[in-house]
Amino acid sequence: MTYAEFLNEHGARLIDGSIITVQQTILAALLAIAIALVMGLMRLSSNYVVRSSATVYIEIFRGTSLLVQLYWIFFVLPLFGITLEKFTAGFIAVGMNLGAYGAEVVRGAIQSVPKGQYEAALALNMSPFSRMRRIIFPQALILMLPPWGNLFIELLKATALVSLISVTDLMFQAKQINGTTYLSIEAFGSALVIYYIMSRLVITPGMRWLERALSRHMSRA
Amino acid sequence: MNEYPTRLNDDAPMVRFSKVSKRYGELTVLDELDLDVSANEMVSIIGPSGSGKTTVLRLLMTLEDVSDGVIYVEGEPLTHMERDGQLVPANQAYLRRQRSKIGMCFQHFNLFPHMTALENCMEGPIQVLRLSKQEARERSLDLLDMVGLSDKRDQHPIRLSGGQQQRVAIARALAMRPKVMLLDEVTSALDPEVIGEVLNVIRKLNAEHNLTVLMVTHQMGFAKEISDRVCFVYNGKIAEAGPPSQIFDAPQNPRTKQFLSAVLQAN
Ligand SMILES: Nc1ncnc2c1ncn2[C@@H]1O[C@H](COP(=O)(O)OP(=O)(O)O)[C@@H](O)[C@H]1O
Numbered sequence: 133m134t135y136a137e138f139l140n141e142h143g144a145r146l147i148d149g150s151i152i153t154v155q156q157t158i159l160a161a162l163l164a165i166a167i168a169l170v171m172g173l174m175r176l177s178s179n180y181v182v183r184s185s186a187t188v189y190i191e192i193f194r195g196t197s198l199l200v201q202l203y204w205i206f207f208v209l210p211l212f213g214i215t216l217e218k219f220t221a222g223f224i225a226v227g228m229n230l231g232a233y234g235a236e237v238v239r240g241a242i243q244s245v246p247k248g249q250y251e252a253a254l255a256l257n258m259s260p261f262s263r264m265r266r267i268i269f270p271q272a273l274i275l276m277l278p279p280w281g282n283l284f285i286e287l288l289k290a291t292a293l294v295s296l297i298s299v300t301d302l303m304f305q306a307k308q309i310n311g312t313t314y315l316s317i318e319a320f321g322s323a324l325v326i327y328y329i330m331s332r333l334v335i336t337p338g339m340r341w342l343e344r345a346l347s348r349h350m351s352r353a
Numbered sequence: 354m355n356e357y358p359t360r361l362n363d364d365a366p367m368v369r370f371s372k373v374s375k376r377y378g379e380l381t382v383l384d385e386l387d388l389d390v391s392a393n394e395m396v397s398i399i400g401p402s403g404s405g406k407t408t409v410l411r412l413l414m415t416l417e418d419v420s421d422g423v424i425y426v427e428g429e430p431l432t433h434m435e436r437d438g439q440l441v442p443a444n445q446a447y448l449r450r451q452r453s454k455i456g457m458c459f460q461h462f463n464l465f466p467h468m469t470a471l472e473n474c475m476e477g478p479i480q481v482l483r484l485s486k487q488e489a490r491e492r493s494l495d496l497l498d499m500v501g502l503s504d505k506r507d508q509h510p511i512r513l514s515g516g517q518q519q520r521v522a523i524a525r526a527l528a529m530r531p532k533v534m535l536l537d538e539v540t541s542a543l544d545p546e547v548i549g550e551v552l553n554v555i556r557k558l559n560a561e562h563n564l565t566v567l568m569v570t571h572q573m574g575f576a577k578e579i580s581d582r583v584c585f586v587y588n589g590k591i592a593e594a595g596p597p598s599q600i601f602d603a604p605q606n607p608r609t610k611q612f613l614s615a616v617l618q619a620n
Pocket residue numbers: 377380382400401402403404405406407408409
């Protein structure tokens with residue numbers, strides 16, 4: 133069997149799987165961004181309770197395995213009356229996990245905006261909310277884009293784990309093809325290439341473009 | 354806090370530091386400092402590095418909390434508020450109301466890098482004073498004109514020289530119409546050839562705007578020329594204060610003499 137014949141026979145499944153992987157990645161990324169913003173800002177709160185809740189969240193999700201978290205969300209939560217579909221459980225687990233890493237990125241970027249910017253905004257008597265929204269966050273955003281690019285790639289790769297709860301993503305389909313045909317090299321080789329294309333030829337250039345667009349927008353330099 | 358009045362009489366000065374102390378851990382930076390500044394007065398603060406000059410301005414801008422004592426502005430407490438006839442540390446809402454009377458310019462300008470010169474000036478009026486875009490724009494254009502930078506209004510700070518950036522920063526602070534303006538070594542980070550353009554703007558401030566100005570400076574010649582009063586800060590206190598003629602030509606305190614002769618020698 134040539135590779136062309138392989139693709140002819142199994143290509144459709146790989147494409148279906150890739151579409152699910154893209155969906156999982158996008159939904160998990162949106163969730164991760166939302167969690168990262170909330171937790172990152174909470175980590176900077178002057179309120180001890182708010183700050184430590186965020187620390188606990190970040191510690192739990194960074195300190196334990198994503199696979200265990202995924203199994204918790206899919207197999208254990210139902211015992212507490214929360215049952216999620218496998219597709220939903222998949223991107224929620226990945227999003228919550230990467231959101232914890234993102235929170236540290238958000239916090240770090242906000243803290244690296246020079247203190248003088250905060251003081252200048254305070255001297256103009258801006259409210260805490262305006263200071264963050266108008267002055268600090270836009271400058272932090274530019275700083276946090278490169279690390280977010282890395283996180284999105286980690287996130288894409290992490291979505292392969294959702295195949296273990298039978299979400300029919302790219303990895304799941306590759307395993308299925310392998311299981312019925314024993315064409316391991318073709319099945320997993322194709323998956324490898326598709327993941328690589330998505331990360332290096334889509335996410336990385338996409339983030340570069342976003343960085344350039346944003347810095348042009350902000351400083352028109 | 355019983356010893357401090359909850360507000361001052363009608364003839365109160367624009368600014369009063371009443372036994373203000375500032376400590377960082379073991380380090381006492383300001384030690385029961387007293388200082389009155391009248392409305393429209395131009396006061397220069399001089400003194401050795403690390404003597405607490407910047408701290409005086411930062412406390413007045415409410416960038417830091419006082420450790421002890423009370424600061425009053427227009428007779429009302431700034432750092433504290435009244436509760437049941439007593440002064441208690443001010444909460445955020447109270448601080449925001451009082452802070453609107455004060456404006457500040459920094460040694461390193463601290464312009465917002467993601468905004469043009471004009472946007473830097475419009476930011477406060479729009480976000481804080483809730484002016485319309487049009488009003489904020491007109492006010493800001495007037496001020497940029499006053500500091501001689503109308504033609505640079507659409508430039509981002511990165512495209513401006515240090516002297517130009519500091520003039521934008523002065524315009525930005527003025528756009529909030531403060532009653533008291535604080536200038537912390539606004540020429541110290543500048544190349545010698547552009548210091549003059551910033552000093553000229555400060556001369557205008559003094560002449561044309563109804564402003565009380567507190568200025569920390571190392572430009573002794575300028576302080577002598579423009580100040581109504583000069584305060585020499587030493588060891589967390591105002592060691593000597595008086596008209597420029599007294600401080601520069603006939604200082605009473607040996608520390609003042611020592612400091613001035615050291616500065617003269619360095620120049
Ligand atoms: N945030 C801070 N923490 C600890 N020490 C500080 C802090 N800010 C200022 N100081 C100290 O307070 C003293 C006075 O500082 P400052 O008011 O900046 O002096 P000046 O402006 O006269 O040079 C210095 O010894 C400085 O190191």
